[in-house]
Every structure is written in C-alpha cells, then in structure tokens.
Amino acid sequence: MDTDIGTSLQQPALEAFNGLTPDQYALVMQKGRVKKLQAKAYLFHQGDPAVNCFLVNQGRLKLTKLNEQGKEAIIRYVGPGELTAAVAVLRNRTYPVTAEAAAETNLTLWDKPAMMDLMHQYPDITINLLSMALERLDELQQRYLEICTEQVDQRIARSLLRFMQRAGVKVPHGIKIDIPLSRQNIADYTGTTLFTVSRTISRWEKRGWVKSGRESIIVTDPHALVQFAETG
Amino acid sequence: MDTDIGTSLQQPALEAFNGLTPDQYALVMQKGRVKKLQAKAYLFHQGDPAVNCFLVNQGRLKLTKLNEQGKEAIIRYVGPGELTAAVAVLRNRTYPVTAEAAAETNLTLWDKPAMMDLMHQYPDITINLLSMALERLDELQQRYLEICTEQVDQRIARSLLRFMQRAGVKVPHGIKIDIPLSRQNIADYTGTTLFTVSRTISRWEKRGWVKSGRESIIVTDPHALVQFAETG
DNA sequence: GAATGTCTTTGTCCGGGCGCAAATAAAGGT
DNA sequence: ACCTTTATTTGCGCCCGGACAAAGACATTC
Numbered sequence: 001m002d003t004d005i006g007t008s009l010q011q012p013a014l015e016a017f018n019g020l021t022p023d024q025y026a027l028v029m030q031k032g033r034v035k036k037l038q039a040k041a042y043l044f045h046q047g048d049p050a051v052n053c054f055l056v057n058q059g060r061l062k063l064t065k066l067n068e069q070g071k072e073a074i075i076r077y078v079g080p081g082e083l084t085a086a087v088a089v090l091r092n093r094t095y096p097v098t099a100e101a102a103a104e105t106n107l108t109l110w111d112k113p114a115m116m117d118l119m120h121q122y123p124d125i126t127i128n129l130l131s132m133a134l135e136r137l138d139e140l141q142q143r144y145l146e147i148c149t150e151q152v153d154q155r156i157a158r159s160l161l162r163f164m165q166r167a168g169v170k171v172p173h174g175i176k177i178d179i180p181l182s183r184q185n186i187a188d189y190t191g192t193t194l195f196t197v198s199r200t201i202s203r204w205e206k207r208g209w210v211k212s213g214r215e216s217i218i219v220t221d222p223h224a225l226v227q228f229a230e231t232g
Numbered sequence: 233m234d235t236d237i238g239t240s241l242q243q244p245a246l247e248a249f250n251g252l253t254p255d256q257y258a259l260v261m262q263k264g265r266v267k268k269l270q271a272k273a274y275l276f277h278q279g280d281p282a283v284n285c286f287l288v289n290q291g292r293l294k295l296t297k298l299n300e301q302g303k304e305a306i307i308r309y310v311g312p313g314e315l316t317a318a319v320a321v322l323r324n325r326t327y328p329v330t331a332e333a334a335a336e337t338n339l340t341l342w343d344k345p346a347m348m349d350l351m352h353q354y355p356d357i358t359i360n361l362l363s364m365a366l367e368r369l370d371e372l373q374q375r376y377l378e379i380c381t382e383q384v385d386q387r388i389a390r391s392l393l394r395f396m397q398r399a400g401v402k403v404p405h406g407i408k409i410d411i412p413l414s415r416q417n418i419a420d421y422t423g424t425t426l427f428t429v430s431r432t433i434s435r436w437e438k439r440g441w442v443k444s445g446r447e448s449i450i451v452t453d454p455h456a457l458v459q460f461a462e463t464g
Numbered sequence: 465g466a467a468t469g470t471c472t473t474t475g476t477c478c479g480g481g482c483g484c485a486a487a488t489a490a491a492g493g494t
Numbered sequence: 495a496c497c498t499t500t501a502t503t504t505g506c507g508c509c510c511g512g513a514c515a516a517a518g519a520c521a522t523t524c
Contacts, residue, residue, distance in 0.1 A: 065373060068462050071381035075373050087370065090363045096370050119359070126358045127351070131322045133365040138319065138328050140372045141297060141307050147379050148423035149303035152511070182471065191380035193512060198473060214471060214520060230300045384481070414501065425482060430502060446490055446501060465524105472519070482509085489502070494495105 016055060016083045016132065019124040028118055028125075032108040039180075043099040043107070050088035050095045052109040056080050059105025060167070060179055063097045064188070074189040076136070077102060077179060079166060086129055089115040102179055147191050150232075155190040156200050157229040160210070164219050174211065174220035182215050248287060248315040248364065251356040260350055260357075264340040271412075275331040275339070282320035282327045284341040288312050291337025292399070292411055295329045296420070306421040308368070309334060309411060311398060318361055321347040334411055379423050382464075387422040388432050389461040392442070396451050406443065406452035414447050 017025050032055070037043060043054065046066060054061075061078040075097050078084045087093060089112050110118070119126045146155050160177070168175040183194040183201070190197070201217070204210045209225055211218040219225060249257055264287070269275060275286065278298060286293075293310040307329050310316045319325060321344050342350070351358045378387050392409070400407040415426040415433070422429070433449070436442045441457055443450040451457060 065377045067377055067381045069381070069464075073377045073380035075376065086362070087366050090359070090366055096373060120355070123352070123355050123358065126355065126362060127322070130318070130358060130362040130365060133362060133369060134319050134322055137365060137369050137372065140369065140376060141328060144307065144372060144376055144379070145297045145299055145305045147376070148305035148420070149299045149301070183473095184471080188380070194472080195474090195513085196511060198471095199511095202473070212472095232301075415503095416501085426502080427483080427504090428481060431481095431504080434503070444502095468521100468523080470519105470521080473517085475515085475517105477513085479512085480510095483507090485505090487503080487505100489500100491498100491500080493498075 015081050016128050017125065018128055020122060024122065028122070029108060031114050031118065032110045035107045035109055037101040037105040037107065039101055039103050039105075041101050043101065044085070044095050046096060046098045047094050050085060050091075050093055052111050053083060053085040053088045053115055054099075055083050055108045057106040057108060060102040061099045061105060062102040062185075063099055065097045072188050073191065074185060076139075077163075077166065083129070083132065086133065088112060089119075152190065152192045152196055153200055154229050154232055155192070156186060156197060157225045159186060159190050160217060160219060161222065161225055161229060163217075164222065168219070171218060174218045175222065176216070176218045180215040181217060247313050248360050249357065250360055252354060256354065260354070261340060263346050263350065264342045267339045267341055269333040269337040269339065271333055271335050271337075273333045275333065276317070276327050278328060278330045279326050282317060282323075282325055284343050285315060285317040285320045285347055286331075287315050287340045289338040289340060292334040293331045293337060294334040294417075295331055297329045304420050305423065306417060308371075309395075309398065315361070315364065318365065320344060321351075384422065384424045384428055385432055386461050386464055387424070388418060388429060389457045391418060391422050392449065392451060393454065393457055393461060395449075396454065400451070403450060406450045407454065408448070408450045412447045413449060 017028055020028065034057075035054075037059070043061060044050075046064075056078050058080055060080075061084060063075040063078060063084065064072050065075050066072050078099075084099065085095060087096060089110075092112075119129075146158055150158075163177045163179060163181065164175050167178045169178045170176075183197045186197045186201075187194045201210060201212055204225075205212055207224070209219070209221040209228075211220055249260055252260065266289075267286075269291070275293060276282075278296075288310050290312055292312075293316060295307040295310060295316065296304050297307050298304050310331075316331065317327060319328060321342075324344075351361075378390055382390075395409045395411060395413065396407050399410045401410045402408075415429045418429045418433075419426045433442060433444055436457075437444055439456070441451070441453040441460075443452055
C-alpha cells in the first residue's frame with residue numbers, strides 16, 4: 001500500500017499519437033530523433049527560426065516569453081506525453097517562446113517535412129494535434145480569465161492546484177509538486193513578484209495548507225486551497 | 233482615391249477553407265446552415281452543451297468568460313472569415329465561453345457530424361483549423377505576457393492597436409475601430425476597470441492620440457500609441 | 465569548513481490603480 | 495419635449511501589491 005508513495009497523480013496527457021496501432025506508433029517514433037537535455041539547458045529561444053517540434057518523453061520543459069523590456073512570463077510547463085512547438089510545422093516562423101528544461105528531459109523531435117509526412121499519412125495525427133491545441137487554448141483562456149478577474153492570492157492558489165494536478169506525486173503528508181518551482185517561477189507564472197509569492201506561501205504554511213522548501217512545494221490541504229481559490 | 237474612406241484595413245483572416253477549389257468551397261458552405269444574429273443577441277452561453285461551430289461571414293462576435301464570482305473577461309472578438317467553437321467538433325464538451333453578437337452578424341454553422349465529414353473529406357481543412365488554433369494560441373500567449381508584465385496604460389494602448397489592426401476603417405482624421413467598444417469592454421479585455429480606462433483615454437485624447445465618443449474610438453496617432461505601448 | 469552563489473524571508477515605504485459616489489452626457493422610448 | 499436608461503467623466507480615499515534593502519537558509523565548490 002505504501003508503494004503508492006511516489007506514484008504520479010498526473011492525469012494521462014492527451015497524446016499526439018492516439019488512435020495509431022502499436023506498429024504505426026513505432027514507425028512514427030522511428031521517424032523522429034531523440035534528444036536528451038540536462039536541467040536548465042535551453043532547447044530553443046524565442047525568435048529562433050522554428051524548425052522542429054518536440055515530444056516530451058520524460059522530464060519537463062518550461063516555456064517562457066519575454067516582452068520588449070526583458071520582463072518574463074511563464075507560459076506553461078510541458079510534461080511527458082505532450083507535444084510542443086507545433087507552430088514550427090504549420091508555419092515557417094520563429095518560435096514564439098523560449099523552451100528550457102526544468103529538469104533532465106528526454107525528447108523526440110521531428111522537423112517540418114517529417115511531421116508533414118506523418119500528418120498526411122495518418123490524418124488522425126492532425127486531428128489529435130488540433131485537439132491538443134484547442135485544449136491548450138482552453139487552459140490559457142481560463143488563466144487569462146483568472147488573471148483578469150482575480151487577485152494575486154487566488155491566482156497563486158489556482159496555480160499550485162494546477163501544478164498539483166499536472167505534476168503531483170503522493171508523499172507521506174500531502175502531494176508534492178514534482179517540478180523545481182522557485183518563488184520567482186510561481187511569480188512569473190501568475191503575474192506577480194517573488195516577494196508577494198513568498199509572503200503568501202508563508203502565510204499558508206502557518207495555516208497548514210502547504211509545506212514548502214527551497215524550490216519545492218507540498219500541498220497538505222488541497223481542499224482549503226480550492227476553497228480559497230474560488231471564494232477569495 | 234477618396235473611395236478609400238471607409239475601406240477596411242482588416243488583414244485577410246486566416247481562412248478555414250483555404251486550399252479548396254471554388255467548387256469544393258461551395259459544397260462546404262452548402263453543408264452548413266446560415267444564421268443571422270441581431271446586435272447583442274447571444275449565440276451560445278458558457279456551459280451550454282457544444283454542438284455547432286460557426287463561421288462569421290459578416291459582423292462580429294464577442295467571446296467572454298465568467299469566473300465563479302461572476303466577473304467577466306473578454307477573451308476575443310471574432311471577425312469575418314474566422315471560425316469559432318471548433319471545440320464543439322473535437323470534443324463532446326460544453327462551450328468554454330459565451331458568444332454574443334457585438335453587431336448584426338451573419339454566420340454559417342455546422343454541427344459535429346457535418347464538420348467531421350468535411351474534415352475527413354478535405355484533410356486540408358483540418359490543417360487549416362490547426363493552423364488557426366495555433367495562431368489564436370499565439371495571440372493569447374502574447375496577451376498573457378502583456379498582462380503579466382506590463383501596466384494598465386500599456387495594455388490599453390496595445391488593445392487599441394490590436395483592435396485597430398483587426399477592425400480599423402479609415403476616416404478623415406484617423407482610423408476608426410469598427411466595433412462598438414465601451415470603456416467597460418476595454419476594461420474587460422485588458423483586465424482593469426472602466427474608470428481606469430476612462431481616465432487613460434481622456435488623457436490620450438488631450439494629447440491628440442485618439443478621439444473617442446460613446447462606444448467608439450478613433451485612433452488619430454497610431455505611432456504615438458505604439459511608442460507608448462513599447463516603452464511605457 | 466570556509467567561501468560563494470542562489471533562493472527565501474521579512475521589514476518598510478509608497479504609488480498605481482481600484483472602489484465608490486455623484487455629476488454629466490448621450491441615446492432611446494413614449 | 496420629457497423621462498428613462500445606459501455610458502462616461504471626475505474627485506477622493508484607500509489598499510493591494512510592487513520596489514528596495516538586508517539578512518537568513520540552503521546548496522555547491524574547492
């Protein structure tokens with residue numbers, strides 16, 4: 001029973017290659033090249049010409065975006081089973097974001113012609129990609145709503161809950177977010193400052209809602225967080 | 233030459249049915265049903281079961297989203313040539329947003345089976361839809377960055393510029409935004425309050441950057457706005 | 465284990481921008 | 495023309511949350 005400890009709670013990601021037979025799947029993966037990234041290594045930078053798209057096999061990518069003044073926002077974290085930089089395939093543009101490994105990460109990548117071939121060969125892939133894009137759009141719309149209408153506390157609560165769902169692992173007294181998350185990261189994700197995040201989280205720690213360490217957060221009372229996120 | 237006045241500056245929207253022959257296009261449009269909406273009429277509400285997707289032929293839809301407390305954010309305006317509610321086709325879910333006609337609007341709509349048929353019959357459609365979804369994702373990421381990193385003034389400037397690009401028509405002394413936009417609308421779009429928007433715009437009016445009336449805005453000095461948006 | 469670098473906490477200050485109230489202006493209805 | 499409704503402006507007070515400083519906690523390296 002305690003083998004549960006460490007089990008990932010991650011909901012099965014919407015896969016790009018659903019609906020293929022194992023044989024087809026093997027072929028598709030064969031067409032791609034694998035790549036391994038150390039933590040904190042950059043995969044591509046915002047503005048680089050976009051040539052490949054990437055499937056995360058293990059690990060996690062952090063997607064960030066900079067404005068003209070060099071201020072940063074975290075667009076999202078890409079986990080196992082998720083595909084990113086599909087823009088590269090559909091348009092001859094540049095990457096709109098920067099991708100950095102948040103932890104050691106294994107990828108499979110395809111260049112534009114390869115992915116185009118696959119999409120024509122297996123139309124389901126295009127449909128899956130569309131479905132994934134719409135899902136992400138949906139999530140971002142939700143976050144946009146939150147940042148427009150809610151205050152910092154609530155947004156931080158929601159972020160922790162979102163991270164928990166996406167990358168939570170059970171530990172003795174709660175659920176640990178299995179991404180190295182600094183206060184600054186959370187601030188960049190929620191559109192505030194690391195100071196405010198720090199204060200907010202210490203407050204919650206005193207109330208027993210979370211336990212936090214250096215770049216690590218354990219949610220001990222998810223229910224309280226949900227309650228807080230919804231009512232302020 | 234002065235016939236230019238009133239000409240839309242709208243950049244040609246990325247179309248859902250590019251790459252089809254005129255005959256095929258006619259067939260596709262035949263498969264859909266047309267619908268006409270009066271201004272302020274609702275097309276669907278957030279939470280309604282999603283059954284149709286819609287192509288705007290004329291007019292404009294306003295997509296909004298509510299949070300638990302009933303606060304609203306404007307996700308985007310959908311103009312001629314653009315398709316919305318593709319989610320309806322790809323997933324058996326509910327509409328994630330509310331759609332309301334911002335002006336009198338003509339639509340063509342397809343239900344899930346019809347659109348599914350089309351996607352299978354003309355694979356290019358799926359690719360176009362994917363491309364459009366990625367484009368919208370890109371735009372929303374950009375706005376997310378802005379709302380995370382920039383202050384209210386700048387965001388309002390950027391919004392006006394964005395509306396100008398999407399729905400600008402030339403008028404004698406500037407470019408008129410051809411959407412009925414109240415201060416409240418702009419506030420909901422940029423994540424602030426109508427008071428702040430009002431103050432900001434009157435300030436700009438005094439500087440001669442814009443001319444504004446009731447639910448109407450004319451940008452008279454786009455360059456100044458761009459400058460301001462980028463440097464604060 | 466000393467030194468260095470990074471992350472985090474906490475205090476203080478203060479200003480951008482929100483909330484509210486009240487006045488004004490514009491459109492529409494009868 | 496009058497009344498009603500809805501949009502906009504403006505003044506004022508206040509507070510959330512940003513800016514900055516300084517110190518503490520934790521890792522890593524040599």
